[in-house]
Amino acid sequence: MMKTASTIMILGALVTLASPAFANSRGVSNNHVPAIHIETFGAHNALYLISEKANVPIGVEAIFDYKMEPTIDFDFPGGTVADLLNMFVSQASDYRWVEDTGIIHVFWNSTHLPIADVMLSYPGAENKTRQQIWDDIDKRPEVIAWLNANHCERNELFMGKEFRAHNGPISIKAGSMTLAQLLDQVAIKSGENYWAIVQSPAGQKCQIRISVW
């Protein structure tokens, strides 16, 4: 996963985080995780497995370039979520994690994807399923405007099992929030515990996957 400085400059719209990876000592990063084995191609796939096996909410912002993706393979002997994430980062060195309220955010090259920071005037969701709330993201004018302005398109692939579980009705209050904050709430309240925004690499047609699974 080596990225050159020029690649980073091409991704100029990305916003660099001030602090790459420091855990809140009393948050979810301090939770205990039993011994687990993580083995898969692709850093974001590994993060999905970590969220599932360690039962920890994770939101991921990443660039997916299959030619550069690492295969993650490690035996975690048991420890804290922080220990587990640090073991992940030791094999995916372009990734950093931070802890926010009740969720771990993981970033590629320490950067937010700009679309994650799009501010929504969210109308609220009352007893809607995870699938319904995810479907509605397509209708948010702020998301549509950002995609149009940046010549990007949504491109999600489905493997048919995305909404089999954790799809009971949940509610989210109306208000101003970023897309990432909305996804945080959906992931935590639904129990799915995972979301990802994945963008195509610089130099390719801009495609973005927004998934809460």
Add this chain to the structure above:
Amino acid sequence: MPTSAVIESQPLTTYSNQTWISCDQTETAPNKWGYQRCVTYQVKNQDSKDYQKVLDVHEDVQVIDENIDAPLHTSDSSTNADGEFLDGLVLLGNSANAIPANACSILKQTITVTGNKSPIRVNCLRFGSTDVTITDVTLNPSQCSKPTYQCN
């Protein structure tokens, strides 16, 4: 005890701007392109006889290689009283060109059921643009790895 699982049927359905219906007909999604293979397994005992009990079915999935961003997701299920269970192998997109012609995603799928800590079936699944192939690697799961299985 439940020891193995064999495929009884695996019909393929393709979608071109059509409503996807899951193999168990509990889920639908409109305007999809792609395909679904509905694989029905029969659980067998150590004598290769049908194991006719309701069992919890658990899958672990590992991505071996891929050139598409098809997010990993697993799902547990159960057998019916005859010891049969369904697995939907699906690749769908929201537009005609969502799945590229050279699409490739290779997954190692490990299936376990209640009553046996060892996997009853390990598959190497190769998803392409129009179909998925299933290779039974239960006897040698490490076979499902690079370079034997990889996307070009």
